Amino acid sequence: MFGKKRVAIVGAGLTLFRRNLKETGKELCYEATKMALDSAGLTLKDIDSVAFGSAPDAFDGIHMKGENMIDSAGGWRKPFSRVFVGGGTGVFTANAGWWHVASGLFDTCLVVAEEKMSSCYPHPAHAFTTIFDPIMSRPLGTTLIWIFALEMHRYMHRHGIKKEQIALVSVKNKKNALDHPCAQLGANITVEDVLNSEIMCWPVQRLDISPTSDGAAALVLASEDVAKKITDNPVWIDGVGWCIDSTYWTNRDLYYPDYVEYAARMAYRMAGIKNPPKEIDVAEPYDPFDYKELHHMEGLLLCKKGEAPKLTEEGVTQRDGDLPINPSGGLLGVGNPIAAAGLMKVCEIFWQLRGEAGKRQVPGDPRTGVAQAWGDLMQYGSVIVLRR
Amino acid sequence: MSIEKISDPRQVRHWPGHMEADYIYTHGIAGERFFKEIKENGRITGTRCKHCNLVYVPPRIYCERCFEKLEEWIDVGTKGTIQTFTVAYVDIDGSKLKQPTTYAMIKINGTNGGLLHKIGEANLKDVKIGMQVEAVFKPKEEREGSVNDIKHFKPVK
Ligand SMILES: [Zn+2]
Numbered sequence: 001m002f003g004k005k006r007v008a009i010v011g012a013g014l015t016l017f018r019r020n021l022k023e024t025g026k027e028l029c030y031e032a033t034k035m036a037l038d039s040a041g042l043t044l045k046d047i048d049s050v051a052f053g054s055a056p057d058a059f060d061g062i063h064m065k066g067e068n069m070i071d072s073a074g075g076w077r078k079p080f081s082r083v084f085v086g087g088g089t090g091v092f093t094a095n096a097g098w099w100h101v102a103s104g105l106f107d108t109c110l111v112v113a114e115e116k117m118s119s120c121y122p123h124p125a126h127a128f129t130t131i132f133d134p135i136m137s138r139p140l141g142t143t144l145i146w147i148f149a150l151e152m153h154r155y156m157h158r159h160g161i162k163k164e165q166i167a168l169v170s171v172k173n174k175k176n177a178l179d180h181p182c183a184q185l186g187a188n189i190t191v192e193d194v195l196n197s198e199i200m201c202w203p204v205q206r207l208d209i210s211p212t213s214d215g216a217a218a219l220v221l222a223s224e225d226v227a228k229k230i231t232d233n234p235v236w237i238d239g240v241g242w243c244i245d246s247t248y249w250t251n252r253d254l255y256y257p258d259y260v261e262y263a264a265r266m267a268y269r270m271a272g273i274k275n276p277p278k279e280i281d282v283a284e285p286y287d288p289f290d291y292k293e294l295h296h297m298e299g300l301l302l303c304k305k306g307e308a309p310k311l312t313e314e315g316v317t318q319r320d321g322d323l324p325i326n327p328s329g330g331l332l333g334v335g336n337p338i339a340a341a342g343l344m345k346v347c348e349i350f351w352q353l354r355g356e357a358g359k360r361q362v363p364g365d366p367r368t369g370v371a372q373a374w375g376d377l378m379q380y381g382s383v384i385v386l387r388r
Numbered sequence: 389m390s391i392e393k394i395s396d397p398r399q400v401r402h403w404p405g406h407m408e409a410d411y412i413y414t415h416g417i418a419g420e421r422f423f424k425e426i427k428e429n430g431r432i433t434g435t436r437c438k439h440c441n442l443v444y445v446p447p448r449i450y451c452e453r454c455f456e457k458l459e460e461w462i463d464v465g466t467k468g469t470i471q472t473f474t475v476a477y478v479d480i481d482g483s484k485l486k487q488p489t490t491y492a493m494i495k496i497n498g499t500n501g502g503l504l505h506k507i508g509e510a511n512l513k514d515v516k517i518g519m520q521v522e523a524v525f526k527p528k529e530e531r532e533g534s535v536n537d538i539k540h541f542k543p544v545k
Contacts, residue, residue, distance in 0.1 A: 020400070022400045058407075061405065061406075061407055063407060121404075122481065123480070123481055123482065125480050125481070125482075126480065129480065134411070134413040135413060135415055135416075135419050135535070136446055136503070136504070136535055137504055137535075139534050139535050139536050140491070140504060140505065140506070140535060140536070141480075142504065143476070143479075143480045145476075145478075146474045146476050146491055149474030149476075150472045150473065150474050150491070150492075150493050151472070153472045153473060153474060153517070154471060154472035154493075154517070157472065157517045198477075198478075199477050200476075200477060200478050200482070201474045201475065201476045201477065201478070202474055202475040202477070203474075204474070246452060248444075248446075248501065250493050250501065250502040250503060250504055251444070251445075251500060251501045251502060253471070254471075254472060254493075
């Protein structure tokens with residue numbers, strides 16, 4: 001065991017993911033946090049600490065939004081901290097919650113993640129332009145979509161992958177999301193729909209991309225001794241990992257996310273996982289674009305490099321396949337309020353391992369699951385391994 | 389909580405606002421020398437780490453791997469290889485561009501680094517990953533010490 005105490009998830013909460021919700025970011029945080037506490041049968045009095053995660057301040061348009069959100073995340077007069085690693089924030093917030101409790105400092109920790117992207121008007125793409133280097137990239141007019149397009153093209157080129165194969169991910173995840181009560185973009189679409197959608201920055205088309213969303217997610221963590229008093233059905237955090245690569249993304253080969261592999265290896269070592277495809281029953285890799293699910297399956301060592309499209313074609317990654325990938329519907333289907341979307345993935349694994357995923361439940365009594373998020377400039381991976 | 393799908397935030401009670409802040413960014417120690425070479429001499433330069441045997445483009449004054457200070461500046465030439473590229477059809481708001489623009493990640497030959505830039509003087513259908521390209525500089529009097537002093541990269545004939 002790593003750390004002083006074993007750490008369990010004992011409750012989870014999630015708001016609707018939608019574009020332009022009426023609720024403020026604070027109100028969304030409150031809904032998710034209250035739901036997580038209720039599901040654990042706890043009140044705020046039982047909480048010793050709070051780990052909060054949110055992506056760039058520019059989305060909500062509140063500089064220092066961590067401080068702004070304190071009350072709604074249950075942080076009033078408590079040890080509170082905000083963590084931030086770009087798109088990887090959601091899963092990393094759960095990792096941060098883990099060390100709050102694993103260190104022995106606290107018996108319980110609330111993990112809360114929020115994003116209200118629709119505040120940035122007319123489109124949050126404008127908030128993304130200032131994430132690029134002001135000297136080397138911004139004068140070229142860099143946009144977020146074309147840097148994804150560069151990575152997608154490199155990945156396709158290296159392995160000879162076709163757009164048709166990648167589109168299957170979007171089809172699968174939007175279909176899975178039809179069974180998610182919080183989902184924004186659940187739909188029955190076809191590969192042709194994806195291939196006929198508007199070309200944004202080739203090879204990226206409209207239906208390859210997840211939407212702009214508002215939403216929040218929350219977890220309650222507890223140390224082993226406390227968790228066993230709260231529930232008969234704890235889900236253990238058995239591995240955490242994170243890693244970042246060079247900021248100079250032009251100096252790396254984008255066909256493979258080494259940093260995700262390093263983060264996964266850290267988490268697997270902690271969890272004692274030696275053969276990931278055999279030992280992992282269900283996975284939620286980060287899928288802001290359809291090719292990213294494939295890219296991340298490979299980085300998570302769930303298959304060989306370049307093999308993820310084939311597994312997808314064979315149906316292995318369907319909810320009833322041998323290795324269900326994104327049974328929630330992922331970011332492509334449920335939506336993508338950045339930090340909340342990452343934590344939504346941890347919530348999904350929690351519900352899947354407890355057998356509480358309803359219509360989304362993967363068959364076969366899953367015992368081990370992994371969630372992963374990704375962020376910054378094609379460079380950051382955060383991974384968490386959960387077990388029942 | 390509300391479940392209606394609102395597509396325009398002006399439909400809900402709201403308060404418009406903006407966060408105004410202007411910035412002046414310095415090029416830095418390495419950046420100033422890099423852009424001076426481009427502006428005055430039409431040269432692309434890098435710095436070499438002799439411990440790691442790496443050439444950094446764009447240049448840096450330190451090696452991120454071994455953390456040694458980098459003081460060896462080299463002229464790396466103006467040619468590179470297209471690692472990957474995209475053709476942008478829409479602008480940042482999703483509106484159609486009049487003219488699609490090709491952007492590429494170009495690995496500068498003989499180095500471990502590269503630049504992001506436009507591809508010009510090429511037929512779109514001929515642009516391929518692995519293609520050799522070279523920097524085309526603006527006329528000297530128009531250069532101002534910016535990455536846009538390079539007009540674009542064009543295929544090597
Ligand atoms: Zn070095």
